[in-house]
Amino acid sequence: VSASSAPVVGVVGGGQLARMLHQGAIGLGVRVVVLDPDPQCAAALAGAERFDGAWTSRDDLIAFASSGVDVVTFDHELSAPDDLQALEAVSPVPIRPAPATKLLGQDKLHQRRTLSAAGLPVPAHAPVSAAAEVEAFAATHGWPVVLKAIRGGYDGRGVWIVRDAAQAAEVLAFAPNLLVEELVDIDREIAVMVARRPSGQVRAWPAMRTTQVDGICTEVILTAPSPIEDAAAELTRGLAERIGLTGVMAVELFVTGDGKLVLNELACRPHNSGHVTMDSCVTDQFEQHLRAVLDLPLGDPAPIVDAAVMVNVLGGPHPWGAAGLGAALEVEDATVHLYGKEHRPNRKLGHVNAIGASVDEARERALRAAAALGSPRPDR
Amino acid sequence: VSASSAPVVGVVGGGQLARMLHQGAIGLGVRVVVLDPDPQCAAALAGAERFDGAWTSRDDLIAFASSGVDVVTFDHELSAPDDLQALEAVSPVPIRPAPATKLLGQDKLHQRRTLSAAGLPVPAHAPVSAAAEVEAFAATHGWPVVLKAIRGGYDGRGVWIVRDAAQAAEVLAFAPNLLVEELVDIDREIAVMVARRPSGQVRAWPAMRTTQVDGICTEVILTAPSPIEDAAAELTRGLAERIGLTGVMAVELFVTGDGKLVLNELACRPHNSGHVTMDSCVTDQFEQHLRAVLDLPLGDPAPIVDAAVMVNVLGGPHPWGAAGLGAALEVEDATVHLYGKEHRPNRKLGHVNAIGASVDEARERALRAAAALGSPRPDR
Numbered sequence: 113v114s115a116s117s118a119p120v121v122g123v124v125g126g127g128q129l130a131r132m133l134h135q136g137a138i139g140l141g142v143r144v145v146v147l148d149p150d151p152q153c154a155a156a157l158a159g160a161e162r163f164d165g166a167w168t169s170r171d172d173l174i175a176f177a178s179s180g181v182d183v184v185t186f187d188h189e190l191s192a193p194d195d196l197q198a199l200e201a202v203s204p205v206p207i208r209p210a211p212a213t214k215l216l217g218q219d220k221l222h223q224r225r226t227l228s229a230a231g232l233p234v235p236a237h238a239p240v241s242a243a244a245e246v247e248a249f250a251a252t253h254g255w256p257v258v259l260k261a262i263r264g265g266y267d268g269r270g271v272w273i274v275r276d277a278a279q280a281a282e283v284l285a286f287a288p289n290l291l292v293e294e295l296v297d298i299d300r301e302i303a304v305m306v307a308r309r310p311s312g313q314v315r316a317w318p319a320m321r322t323t324q325v326d327g328i329c330t331e332v333i334l335t336a337p338s339p340i341e342d343a344a345a346e347l348t349r350g351l352a353e354r355i356g357l358t359g360v361m362a363v364e365l366f367v368t369g370d371g372k373l374v375l376n377e378l379a380c381r382p383h384n385s386g387h388v389t390m391d392s393c394v395t396d397q398f399e400q401h402l403r404a405v406l407d408l409p410l411g412d413p414a415p416i417v418d419a420a421v422m423v424n425v426l427g428g429p430h431p432w433g434a435a436g437l438g439a440a441l442e443v444e445d446a447t448v449h450l451y452g453k454e455h456r457p458n459r460k461l462g463h464v465n466a467i468g469a470s471v472d473e474a475r476e477r478a479l480r481a482a483a484a485l486g487s488p489r490p491d492r
Numbered sequence: 493v494s495a496s497s498a499p500v501v502g503v504v505g506g507g508q509l510a511r512m513l514h515q516g517a518i519g520l521g522v523r524v525v526v527l528d529p530d531p532q533c534a535a536a537l538a539g540a541e542r543f544d545g546a547w548t549s550r551d552d553l554i555a556f557a558s559s560g561v562d563v564v565t566f567d568h569e570l571s572a573p574d575d576l577q578a579l580e581a582v583s584p585v586p587i588r589p590a591p592a593t594k595l596l597g598q599d600k601l602h603q604r605r606t607l608s609a610a611g612l613p614v615p616a617h618a619p620v621s622a623a624a625e626v627e628a629f630a631a632t633h634g635w636p637v638v639l640k641a642i643r644g645g646y647d648g649r650g651v652w653i654v655r656d657a658a659q660a661a662e663v664l665a666f667a668p669n670l671l672v673e674e675l676v677d678i679d680r681e682i683a684v685m686v687a688r689r690p691s692g693q694v695r696a697w698p699a700m701r702t703t704q705v706d707g708i709c710t711e712v713i714l715t716a717p718s719p720i721e722d723a724a725a726e727l728t729r730g731l732a733e734r735i736g737l738t739g740v741m742a743v744e745l746f747v748t749g750d751g752k753l754v755l756n757e758l759a760c761r762p763h764n765s766g767h768v769t770m771d772s773c774v775t776d777q778f779e780q781h782l783r784a785v786l787d788l789p790l791g792d793p794a795p796i797v798d799a800a801v802m803v804n805v806l807g808g809p810h811p812w813g814a815a816g817l818g819a820a821l822e823v824e825d826a827t828v829h830l831y832g833k834e835h836r837p838n839r840k841l842g843h844v845n846a847i848g849a850s851v852d853e854a855r856e857r858a859l860r861a862a863a864a865l866g867s868p869r870p871d872r
């Protein structure tokens with residue numbers, strides 16, 4: 113196929129997910145164009161074409177969709193749902209996932225109501241705007257409770273655990289419209305990545321075990337799934353069909369102390385939880401997302417290794433320099449993925465995927481490589 | 493590390509090897525800049541930066557090496573050895589591999605003499621410029637003999653098998669300075685990819701089994717090596733040390749009818765024979781080449797699958813179109829790598845890597861995916 117007839121995927125936002133979508137597009141002969149105001153965004157630094165504009169501007173979104181791309185998809189949740197609906201109404205090309213689907217990852221109340229109505233296991237929840245409402249909810253479900261921003265929370269921002277009405281009132285004083293949820297008795301956390309194409313094919317990777325510290329994903333484990341993890345994958349496949357997903361979706365779930373699954377979060381895009389698929393599965397989440405939004409056949413999500421662990425590389429006190437990169441690359445069977453971003457302490461600057469004969473072996477390698485890059489070792 | 497301090501690898505030539513070097517550079521946070529006169533070259537189409545110039549121009553080579561790159565390496569053999577030596581004399585940055593090393597892949601007579609002097613197994617050979625010299629050579633080694641261009645042959649161009657002095661004279665009439673070689677009794681062909689960094693570390697992938705049709709590589713198999721294949725890998729590691737290789741090198745060898753190894757060709761760069769490493773080994777040839785020329789620790793070349801087969805995608809009668817790409821992606825456990833080139837019949841437009849529990853399974857998948865893209869099924 114000639115260069116001029118290559119499929120073109122437009123990505124709203126040029127962060128690290130768009131960067132890795134571009135990387136995954138090269139082999140497919142697909143062009144990625146990102147909508148981003150920053151010439152130095154992570155995707156542009158890796159050579160993705162850039163359409164200059166703001167994802168918060170309805171006009172820019174519409175101009176982007178009309179610029180010759182074949183489909184519009186997303187790096188993040190930062191475009192307003194209203195703008196995306198307006199975009200969908202006039203766009204000459206499909207928006208995938210559709211704004212109504214994407215909204216499930218943007219509006220937690222809408223998500224809880226939709227999933228609950230579908231009979232899926234979600235925590236008990238209610239919208240609240242006064243401490244008395246939180247107190248009434250806690251009278252049924254017990255303290256502490258979790259308060260969550262309905263829109264805009266990310267990486268632990270917009271989530272508060274409160275132990276009494278006074279603490280709830282403190283949060284509501286600056287965030288007056290929240291969701292209250294029961295505090296689930298969490299044994300552990302898992303995530304399932306799934307892909308669906310418009311014509312209906314659905315494929316999920318095996319469930320992954322995830323570790324969050326302060327709401328930020330720090331470690332993801334891919335290994336042979338247990339029965340409850342298989343059940344989580346099945347549940348996620350069903351959810352993808354029910355909501356008419358197009359593209360890749362991440363679903364984060366809790367395994368409760370009594371061995372049940374509870375849906376925690378979802379995001380209709382490639383996700384930090386799926387980075388581990390890059391060096392461990394036949395098809396990774398980035399190539400799969402491109403296939404899905406272009407309505408091409410989905411690839412095989414099966415792992416080709418016994419165990420793989422992903423660890424994020426967060427900014428340490430100083431940039432790592434050439435010696436740090438060298439030390440990271442010394443670690444056997446670890447693969448480094450850097451995002452090209454300016455160093456800042458605690459900023460997500462990359463991730464390391466390591467493989468091994470066991471989870472422990474893979475984790476030790478991933479942590480060692482991340483530490484060589486100056487990433488603070490996560491408290492666990 | 494900030495974007496501005498990212499290591500920069502300059503690649504002479506922007507073809508598919510440079511394109512895949514760029515792809516492999518993204519995760520390392522490395523920038524690839526290619527020297528190429530064509531804004532639509534395969535690497536630029538994938539987002540590699542381009543320095544406008546000709547690899548046949550000494551001035552352009554020198555300007556390129558002085559443009560802010562940290563090291564200069566190569567997509568091909570097309571720069572004149574004299575120009576590369578002149579470049580090396582004035583370049584502010586290292587040329588890797590060094591021109592003297594690279595010459596082994598550019599000048600077959602020099603290569604045969606060097607390897608022969610080192611006691612390595614090469615075919616009997618002699619420079620010839622008259623049919624009588626060919627006849628004298630054949631008197632010792634028998635007809636038919638092989639005539640080869642000393643410089644510039646590639647993909648089967650510049651190689652002739654001749655059965656008598658009259659045929660030799662025909663070739664010498666238009667190519668007056670050639671190498672004559674004995675026709676080796678070939679049982680099969682193998683290739684070994686090896687990497688060496690300047691500080692000395694050497695790592696080789698397992699030997700691969702290759703199929704050539706009319707001098708063009710059509711199929712490469714990676715699976716558990718036999719003892720003679722292990723011996724070939726060992727020989728190649730030793731050769732890399734002896735010649736002071738920096739970067740990746742491909743060595744093509746014959747296994748003779750009586751079970752001996754004979755060195756056939758070498759190229760000091762990533763190579764078609766190494767494409768199969770992309771989806772089957774911990775570290776592929778492109779990331780490894782970048783590590784090597786930047787003098788970073790080499791990655792693990794070990795396979796992570798039982799069997800993998802690479803098949804080239806040559807242009808068929810027509811471009812494949814969206815339906816062809818879809819049909820190729822339908823093939824399970826096959827990964828498509830396209831080069832973004834304009835379609836032309838028989839042009840190398842990409843390759844497919846497929847994995848499987850057996851070589852037969854992987855080959856069947858790779859051939860099916862390549863056929864879906866219109867690639868003529870190779871005669872074997």
